[in-house]
Amino acid sequence: MARTIGSHSDITGPRVREAALTLFARHGYAAVSMRQIAAEVGVQAGALYNYTPDKQSLLADLLAAHMDELLVAHTAETPKNSAPTDALEHFTRFHIRFNAARADAVFISYMELRNLSAENFGRIEALRRVYEGRLEAILRAGVASGAFDIPDPKITALALIAMLTGVNTWFREAGRLSLAEIEEIYWGMVRKTVAV
Amino acid sequence: MARTIGSHSDITGPRVREAALTLFARHGYAAVSMRQIAAEVGVQAGALYNYTPDKQSLLADLLAAHMDELLVAHTAETPKNSAPTDALEHFTRFHIRFNAARADAVFISYMELRNLSAENFGRIEALRRVYEGRLEAILRAGVASGAFDIPDPKITALALIAMLTGVNTWFREAGRLSLAEIEEIYWGMVRKTVAV
DNA sequence: ATTTTAACTGAACATATGTTCAGATCAAAG
DNA sequence: CTTTGATCTGAACATATGTTCAGTTAAAAT
Numbered sequence: 306m307a308r309t310i311g312s313h314s315d316i317t318g319p320r321v322r323e324a325a326l327t328l329f330a331r332h333g334y335a336a337v338s339m340r341q342i343a344a345e346v347g348v349q350a351g352a353l354y355n356y357t358p359d360k361q362s363l364l365a366d367l368l369a370a371h372m373d374e375l376l377v378a379h380t381a382e383t384p385k386n387s388a389p390t391d392a393l394e395h396f397t398r399f400h401i402r403f404n405a406a407r408a409d410a411v412f413i414s415y416m417e418l419r420n421l422s423a424e425n426f427g428r429i430e431a432l433r434r435v436y437e438g439r440l441e442a443i444l445r446a447g448v449a450s451g452a453f454d455i456p457d458p459k460i461t462a463l464a465l466i467a468m469l470t471g472v473n474t475w476f477r478e479a480g481r482l483s484l485a486e487i488e489e490i491y492w493g494m495v496r497k498t499v500a501v
Numbered sequence: 502m503a504r505t506i507g508s509h510s511d512i513t514g515p516r517v518r519e520a521a522l523t524l525f526a527r528h529g530y531a532a533v534s535m536r537q538i539a540a541e542v543g544v545q546a547g548a549l550y551n552y553t554p555d556k557q558s559l560l561a562d563l564l565a566a567h568m569d570e571l572l573v574a575h576t577a578e579t580p581k582n583s584a585p586t587d588a589l590e591h592f593t594r595f596h597i598r599f600n601a602a603r604a605d606a607v608f609i610s611y612m613e614l615r616n617l618s619a620e621n622f623g624r625i626e627a628l629r630r631v632y633e634g635r636l637e638a639i640l641r642a643g644v645a646s647g648a649f650d651i652p653d654p655k656i657t658a659l660a661l662i663a664m665l666t667g668v669n670t671w672f673r674e675a676g677r678l679s680l681a682e683i684e685e686i687y688w689g690m691v692r693k694t695v696a697v
Numbered sequence: 698a699t700t701t702t703a704a705c706t707g708a709a710c711a712t713a714t715g716t717t718c719a720g721a722t723c724a725a726a727g
Numbered sequence: 728c729t730t731t732g733a734t735c736t737g738a739a740c741a742t743a744t745g746t747t748c749a750g751t752t753a754a755a756a757t
Binding site: 549 | 744752
């Protein structure tokens with residue numbers, strides 16, 4: 306009637322976040338009520354406040370966690386001192402693979418920026434800029450080395466990120482193409498886009 | 502106290518749609534109330550129902566109108582019997598220019614699909630598929646003629662649309678680059694992406 | 698001038714939402 | 728076994744939402 310048998314914050318907490326992520330991605334932050342999230346977890350809405358101060362923090366934390374994870378993973382997996390073309394290939398494959406494994410988080414990290422408070426928006430946007438900046442740095446290094454022919458590295462970075470992230474709107478594991486095939490196709494397009 | 506002096510449905514109707522478009526784009530459909538839209542127009546919420554059966558229809562009609570306008574404009578402006586490369590250039594420039602002039606409508610046509618009823622989603626999605634299909638047809642013609650080297654026209658079409666539509670997330674008229682400059686840069690990238 | 702139609706208000710209605718918190722039950726510690 | 732801490736319920740609270748509609752005022756028609 307009150308405390309659920311076997312419950313523990315280490316179990317319920319992640320389930321709250323998971324449910325929120327799934328529901329926000331499917332229906333949108335504003336369209337999902339705390340009661341819906343609670344029902345998904347199997348508790349009443351009031352219980353959610355043991356795990357989040359409020360609804361806005363729940364969204365902001367999901368987005369920040371995703372961006373932090375993205376940057377940490379990218380940092381860990383990025384080879385040092387690669388030639389620009391290798392670095393670009395790595396970025397391309399990393400982006401597709403990492404994001405495909407986290408479709409919901411990627412989705413809301415673009416779709417729900419409008420629902421963040423100004424403070425939270427600034428926080429998430431700063432993280433996004435860091436990631437974009439890494440691609441731009443690769444492109445600039447390629448231009449400087451003569452490996453790439455790019456009229457405007459910043460615009461090109463934006464275009465490539467949009468292209469790569471677009472995979473998330475349609476890729477399905479059970480689809481016609483495997484993720485590896487999609488990586489190949491996209492790397493081919495990216496390579497040609499910057500080719501001399 | 503009741504009817505506003507000088508009011509007419511040909512004036513208020515479009516203002517309702519305009520206010521809805523602006524507010525939906527800025528805050529998201531679910532986060533915007535009918536009272537907010539009404540306030541933007543300068544009427545009470547109950548008055549909106551002279552112009553739309555319900556909130557969902559307001560959104561669906563905005564999306565459908567945009568897609569219809571896009572397809573009509575694209576049909577009217579597309580030269581007949583162009584070589585694939587010319588057709589692709591035209592598509593690229595058309596997409597950027599047309600959408601830049603309708604940033605809010607483009608934005609919600611991607612961001613608010615989740616908030617459509619199943620019936621309305623099907624309706625809008627079908628229109629989107631028509632547009633995508635036109636790009637794919639250009640790419641296929643280019644492959645058939647030997648002008649393009651593309652491993653998968655359908656995937657390439659999705660990638661290019663994502664790249665081109667991405668302009669809408671950051672382009673500002675008062676920005677560093679003019680729309681014409683952006684068209685040039687993007688056409689350069691698109692041309693190289695499909696190059697033999 | 699009168700009647701009809703158009704365009705609105707304001708109040709109401711039936712829910713719905715984010716959040717709080719006293720009390721209840723489970724789990725861990727002593 | 729008792730006490731303390733953890734995790735929940737259910738009710739309440741203060742708003743907020745989409746929508747309806749009788750009545751009011753402006754515009755158009757007669």
